Amino acid sequence: MGPLAHMCSTQRMGGHPASSWGTCCQGYKAVLAAQPGGRNRNAVLSSAVLYFPRPISGDRGPVLVWPAMALQMPMFTTPLRHKARSFPRQTATATAAAAPGFGCSLSPRLTSGTAGYRSTTTLSSSSGRADGCTANGSISSSGNSSTFNASASGRNRIDNYTGRQGSLAPLRLVDIPGKGRGVVATRKLNPGELLMVCRPLALVQGPAQTPVPVPQQQPAKVGARRTQQQPTSPAGAGATGSDGVGFGVPKAGASISEAALVSDLQRLEWRNPQTRVLAFLYRGVQQSESTGRSAPRRAFPVTAAAAADSAGGVILDLTDLTDPWDSGEPSASASATTPAAAMSAGPAVTGASVAQGAGLMADQLAAVVRLNATGLPSDDVLLAKLYGRPNHSFIGLWPAHAMLNHSCAPNAVAVVSGSELFIRCCAPVPAGGEVCITYSGALGLGPLPLRRALLERNHRFRCRCPRCAAEERVPRELAQLWSDIVMLASQQLQPQLMAAAAALRVSNKVGGDGNFNNATSGVSTTAASATAASATAAAAALPALLDVRGQVAKCFGLFEETLGQLSLSPQEELWMQASMYPLYETRARCAQLITRAVANATSASGASEETPSPEQDRVHVQQLEQAEPGKLPHQQQVQAQQQEEDTIELERRLSEEYLDALSLCLRLQGAANAGSDMHVQLAARYDAACAAHVARHPGPRGEQLATDARQRLERALGTRYGTGAETQFRGSSGALRTEGVDTSDTPGAVKADAITAPLTAPSLEELVVVLDELRRQQL
Numbered sequence: 001m002g003p004l005a006h007m008c009s010t011q012r013m014g015g016h017p018a019s020s021w022g023t024c025c026q027g028y029k030a031v032l033a034a035q036p037g038g039r040n041r042n043a044v045l046s047s048a049v050l051y052f053p054r055p056i057s058g059d060r061g062p063v064l065v066w067p068a069m070a071l072q073m074p075m076f077t078t079p080l081r082h083k084a085r086s087f088p089r090q091t092a093t094a095t096a097a098a099a100p101g102f103g104c105s106l107s108p109r110l111t112s113g114t115a116g117y118r119s120t121t122t123l124s125s126s127s128g129r130a131d132g133c134t135a136n137g138s139i140s141s142s143g144n145s146s147t148f149n150a151s152a153s154g155r156n157r158i159d160n161y162t163g164r165q166g167s168l169a170p171l172r173l174v175d176i177p178g179k180g181r182g183v184v185a186t187r188k189l190n191p192g193e194l195l196m197v198c199r200p201l202a203l204v205q206g207p208a209q210t211p212v213p214v215p216q217q218q219p220a221k222v223g224a225r226r227t228q229q230q231p232t233s234p235a236g237a238g239a240t241g242s243d244g245v246g247f248g249v250p251k252a253g254a255s256i257s258e259a260a261l262v263s264d265l266q267r268l269e270w271r272n273p274q275t276r277v278l279a280f281l282y283r284g285v286q287q288s289e290s291t292g293r294s295a296p297r298r299a300f301p302v303t304a305a306a307a308a309d310s311a312g313g314v315i316l317d318l319t320d321l322t323d324p325w326d327s328g329e330p331s332a333s334a335s336a337t338t339p340a341a342a343m344s345a346g347p348a349v350t351g352a353s354v355a356q357g358a359g360l361m362a363d364q365l366a367a368v369v370r371l372n373a374t375g376l377p378s379d380d381v382l383l384a385k386l387y388g389r390p391n392h393s394f395i396g397l398w399p400a401h402a403m404l405n406h407s408c409a410p411n412a413v414a415v416v417s418g419s420e421l422f423i424r425c426c427a428p429v430p431a432g433g434e435v436c437i438t439y440s441g442a443l444g445l446g447p448l449p450l451r452r453a454l455l456e457r458n459h460r461f462r463c464r465c466p467r468c469a470a471e472e473r474v475p476r477e478l479a480q481l482w483s484d485i486v487m488l489a490s491q492q493l494q495p496q497l498m499a500a501a502a503a504l505r506v507s508n509k510v511g512g513d514g515n516f517n518n519a520t521s522g523v524s525t526t527a528a529s530a531t532a533a534s535a536t537a538a539a540a541a542l543p544a545l546l547d548v549r550g551q552v553a554k555c556f557g558l559f560e561e562t563l564g565q566l567s568l569s570p571q572e573e574l575w576m577q578a579s580m581y582p583l584y585e586t587r588a589r590c591a592q593l594i595t596r597a598v599a600n601a602t603s604a605s606g607a608s609e610e611t612p613s614p615e616q617d618r619v620h621v622q623q624l625e626q627a628e629p630g631k632l633p634h635q636q637q638v639q640a641q642q643q644e645e646d647t648i649e650l651e652r653r654l655s656e657e658y659l660d661a662l663s664l665c666l667r668l669q670g671a672a673n674a675g676s677d678m679h680v681q682l683a684a685r686y687d688a689a690c691a692a693h694v695a696r697h698p699g700p701r702g703e704q705l706a707t708d709a710r711q712r713l714e715r716a717l718g719t720r721y722g723t724g725a726e727t728q729f730r731g732s733s734g735a736l737r738t739e740g741v742d743t744s745d746t747p748g749a750v751k752a753d754a755i756t757a758p759l760t761a762p763s764l765e766e767l768v769v770v771l772d773e774l775r776r777q778q779l
C-alpha cells in the first residue's frame with residue numbers, strides 16, 4: 001500500500017483524514033447530533049469523552065500539566081560558570097556619528113569617527129566578578145544634549161531620541177487601583193511607536209554567545225523565570241521546516257541567578273540618585289506586601305517598611321527611571337559608597353531609612369530583584385546580528401520597565417539589546433489607557449486557568465485584564481473542555497508530531513543529499529535508493545500524522561462548535577482562540593509535516609522513474625515487445641501524466657492547508673502576543689513558507705499569499721523594532737566593552753571606538769536581510 005492510500009477520500013478532497021479510531025472524519029458531528037439535546041453543552045462534553053482516546057484530565061489538572069515542557073528548562077536557578085573577566089574602573093571616550101542619513105549603516109564600526117556627536121562615558125563598575133559575569137551597573141554620561149544618554153537635565157531624553165521636541169514621553173507614572181503604580185499614555189499611542197529606552201540600574205550578563213537557531217521569548221519578569229522558556233513551537237521556531245526561522249536563545253545560553261544581580265547591586269558604587277531609584281522600587285515591594293497584592297515570599301522587618309512609609313515616600317517620575325545613571329545633580333553627601341552605606345547614611349536620600357543596615361540589605365535587594373528584574377538566556381538575536389555583536393544571557397533591573405504592569409492582552413513589548421531595554425507600543429492605546437506588557441511570555445497564549453495559575457504562583461496577583469474578564473464569563477464546563485483540548489494537543493498530539501518529525505528528518509537526511517553514506521557500513525548508496533529510503537520513512541510516518549490530523553480536526557470541531565454558542569465580540573472571539581493556541585499550532589505543524597511526508601513520498605516515485613533499475617528496464621522492454629504497436633507507450637504516458645497532475649494538485653492543496661493554518665497562528669500571535677519574538681519568527685516562517693509555495697505552485701493565488709505574507713512580516717517587524725522612520729538610540733552596549741577590556745572572546749564585539757550613538761532605527765529592509773541570513777544559517 002502506498003503512503004497516499006492512508007488518506008480517506010474526504011481528505012483527498014480537502015476534507016479530514018480517517019482517524020485511528022476508524023470513525024469517519026466528520027464523526028464528531030454525528031456524535032454531537034446523536035446526543036440528546038444535540039448541541040448543548042453537556043452533549044458537547046460527553047462527545048468529548050468519546051473522542052479522547054485516553055483520559056484527558058489527570059489528577060493534577062491541565063493547568064499544572066501543560067507547562068511541563070516549559071518547566072523542563074528552568075531559568076536563573078543555577079549560577080553560570082563564566083569565563084573570568086574583570087571590569088576595572090575606567091574611563092572611555094567614544095566618538096560616533098550622528099543621525100542624518102545613517103539608517104542604512106549596518107555596522108556600528110562604520111559609524112565611528114564621523115562628525116556630529118561625541119559622548120564621554122564614564123564607566124565604573126564592579127571589579128572582577130568571581131563568576132566572570134559582566135556587571136554594568138553604574139554608567140553616568142554627559143555630553144551632547146541632543147542625545148539620549150547625554151541630556152544634561154535628564155528630562156528630555158525621550159524627546160531627544162524620538163526627535164519629537166516638546167512632546168515629552170507620552171507616558172505618565174500613576175497609581176492604579178489594585179495594581180500599585182503603573183504607566184498610562186498621555187495621548188493615543190500606535191503600534192510600533194517607541195515609548196521608552198531604558199538603561200539598567202544593574203545588569204549581569206553571561207559570556208558572549210553565538211546565536212544558534214532556537215526559540216526565544218521576550219523578556220519576562222524574573223518571578224516568572226520558570227515559565228518564560230517556551231515549549232518548542234510546532235508552528236514557530238525550532239520546527240524542522242525548510243522554511244523554518246528559529247533565531248532565539250543560543251543553545252549555550254545558560255541561566256544566571258537572581259543572587260548574581262543582588263550581589264552586583266551590593267557591590268556597585270552608589271550615588272544618591274541611584275539609591276533613590278532603588279528605594280522607589282523597594283516601596284513597590286512594601287506596598288504589595290501591605291496591600292496583600294503580591295505577598296513576597298519572605299517577611300520583611302516591619303520597622304523597615306514603616307520607616308519607608310514614614311519617609312513620605314520617594315516620588316520619582318518616569319524620566320528619572322529610564323536612565324537611573326543620568327539623573328542630574330548628585331547630592332553633596334553623595335560620594336561613592338555602597339548601597340548599604342548610602343541608604344543608611346545619606347541624608348539627601350528620602351528613602352535612606354529603608355535600609356536598617358547591611359544585614360537587611362541583601363534581603364531587601366532580593367525582594368526588589370524578585371519583583372522587578374528581568375532576564376533571558378539571550379538578548380535580541382536579530383538586533384545583535386544586525387549590529388554585529390554577540391548575544392549574552394542576562395538578568396537586569398531596568399527601573400522604568402519595572403513600572404509596567406501585566407496584561408494578558410498587552411499593548412507594549414520589551415526588547416533587550418545589549419544593555420538597553422526598548423519598550424514599544426504593540427497595540428493601540430487610547431489617551432489615558434494603561435500601558436502593559438505581558439509577564440507570561442509564550443504561555444500567555446494558553447487558557448485562562450493556566451495563565452492564572454502561573455501569574456498567581458510566580459507573581460502573586462490575579463490578572464483582571466479585559467481578556468481574562470471575557471474568558472471568565474465562559475461557562476465553567478466549557479472552559480474545562482477547552483483546557484482539556486489544549487492539554488490533549490500539547491501533551492499527546494505534539495509529542496506524536498515530534499516523533500513523526502524526527503522520522504522525517506532522518507528521511508530528509510537520507511533523501512536530501514542523494515548520496516547518503518551509511519554510518520555503520522560506510523557504504524555509499526545511490527541517489528535512487530536513498531530517495532526510496534526517504535519515501536519509506538515518509539510512508540511510515542504518514543499514518544501517525546494522519547491520525548493526529550483527524551484528532552486535531554475533531555478538537556477544532558468541538559471548540560468551534562462551542563465557541564459559536566457564546567455571544568462574543570470579534571475581539572473576544574480572537575482572544576478565546578489565542579487561548580487555544582497550542583491546538584492551532586498543532587494543526588499547523590501537522591499540516592506542515594504531512595506536506596513534507598507526501599512530497600518525500602512522491603519525489604521518490606519520480607526519482608525511480610528517472611533511474612530505473614536493470615530489472616525495471618527488463619520488464620519495460622518485455623512489455624514493449626508484447627504490446628500492440630503504439631498502444632502501451634501512449635497509455636503509459638497518459639497515466640503517468642495524470643498521476644503527476646494528481647500529485648501536484650494534492651501537494652498544492654496540502655501546502656495551502658499548511659499556509660492557512662500558519663496564517664491563523666500568526667493572526668493569534670498578533671492578537672495576544674504582538675511584537676514578541678515568537679510573533680516575528682512566525683511571521684518570518686509564514687513569509688518563507690509562502691515564498692516556497694509560490695515557487696513550487698506558481699499562480700495568482702500563490703502570488704497573493706506571498707504579498708500578504710511579506711506585509712505581515714513587515715508589520716510584525718515594525719511592531720517589535722520600529723519602521724525605521726524614527727530616530728532612536730542604537731544601544732550603548734559598547735559601553736560594556738570599552739578600552740582595555742578583553743573582547744577576544746566576543747568575536748565581532750563592538751569596540752570602544754564604536755560606542756553607539758543615536759541612529760535611525762533599523763529599516764525593514766535591513767531587518768528582513770538579517771532574518772534571511774539567520775534563516776540560511778539554520779538550514
Ligand SMILES: C[S@@+](CC[C@H](N)C(=O)[O-])C[C@H]1O[C@@H](n2cnc3c(N)ncnc32)[C@H](O)[C@@H]1O
Nearest residue numbers: 179180181284288294371372402403405406461
Ligand atoms: C514589576 S511590578 C510592576 C509595578 C508595580 N505596580 C509597582 O507599583 O511597583 C510587578 C507587580 O505589580 C503588580 N501587578 C502587575 N500587574 C498587575 C495586574 N495586572 N494586576 C494586579 N497587580 C499587578 C503585582 O503586584 C506585581 O507583582
